[in-house]
Amino acid sequence: MTAGARPTPPTEPPPFPVFAGVLSYLIPGLGQIAQGRVGKGVMFMVILLGMFFLGQAMGNWRNVFMPPVDENQGNPIGKALVSVYNRWHFAGQFWIGIAAWPAIWQFYSPPSAAPPGDGQPGFWHDYQRAPRNAAEEREINEFLTNSDKSPDLGWVYTVVAGMLNILVIYDAIMGPAFIFLPRPEGETGEGIASGQPASAGGAAS
Amino acid sequence: MIRATLFAASIYWHLPFLVLAISLVYSATRYDQWDAIFHETFRWGLRMFGFMVAIAVVLYVVALLI
Numbered sequence: 641m642t643a644g645a646r647p648t649p650p651t652e653p654p655p656f657p658v659f660a661g662v663l664s665y666l667i668p669g670l671g672q673i674a675q676g677r678v679g680k681g682v683m684f685m686v687i688l689l690g691m692f693f694l695g696q697a698m699g700n701w702r703n704v705f706m707p708p709v710d711e712n713q714g715n716p717i718g719k720a721l722v723s724v725y726n727r728w729h730f731a732g733q734f735w736i737g738i739a740a741w742p743a744i745w746q747f748y749s750p751p752s753a754a755p756p757g758d759g760q761p762g763f764w765h766d767y768q769r770a771p772r773n774a775a776e777e778r779e780i781n782e783f784l785t786n787s788d789k790s791p792d793l794g795w796v797y798t799v800v801a802g803m804l805n806i807l808v809i810y811d812a813i814m815g816p817a818f819i820f821l822p823r824p825e826g827e828t829g830e831g832i833a834s835g836q837p838a839s840a841g842g843a844a845s
Numbered sequence: 846m847i848r849a850t851l852f853a854a855s856i857y858w859h860l861p862f863l864v865l866a867i868s869l870v871y872s873a874t875r876y877d878q879w880d881a882i883f884h885e886t887f888r889w890g891l892r893m894f895g896f897m898v899a900i901a902v903v904l905y906v907v908a909l910l911i
Contacts, residue, residue: 679879680877804870808870816876
């Protein structure tokens with residue numbers, strides 16, 4: 641990068657930050673797109689949702705769920721917190737937004753809900769559903785035991801995607817968290833720091 | 846079967862893609878200009894690979910000693 645092309649911090653905060661933050665939580669990158677930073681937004685969307693769904697596929701679509709808790713656990717929020725405490729993965733996966741909401745819906749759905757159609761459980765009926773009984777748990781454990789390490793890497797993908805989306809939400813609310821880049825050799829003077837006014841150029845739109 | 850063929854080769858094939866994706870997203874939350882994003886992506890990618898290579902060397906040495 642030449643000295644003339646050095647990045648400059650944005651002069652003003654991004655428009656409608658809170659709304660954009662909510663949008664970026666719901667669907668990664670949507671807030672940036674709404675703010676006019678379309679290129680960045682699309683990149684976030686493709687990479688993060690791609691990672692999340694690839695991770696689910698690697699885990700045979702059974703690695704995003706909230707485990708059931710004791711019915712006497714208390715209020716719904718308390719039950720959810722206990723569930724996440726029992727399976728920390730979802731604390732990271734949750735931040736991917738709508739893509740992880742089926743797990744919440746399944747968590748609060750009554751366990752006796754009948755499968756649709758001919759009585760055989762379909763993909764969407766089981767999507768992001770926790771194992772309901774010992775037999776289903778055994779089935780998942782056998783899958784994990786008889787597979788290579790891909791299913792383990794699968795949940796890592798889903799958690800990493802969710803955690804990265806926290807940064808994306810921050811970017812939608814606060815704008816880019818501008819940091820120093822090393823100054824090219826031979827160039828003197830202060831580096832460019834966050835908050836310094838300067839004209840923005842070549843923005844990722 | 847197809848899924849197994851696609852993913853069973855080695856999980857280490859995922860490493861470069863994971864590093865690229867993570868450093869690209871991280872860098873894009875730091876800058877708005879594409880050239881700065883790519884520059885920062887390269888730097889973070891290099892750091893992460895360097896860190897993992899260092900860990901791999903340490904584990905290899907430990908494995909040799911034990």
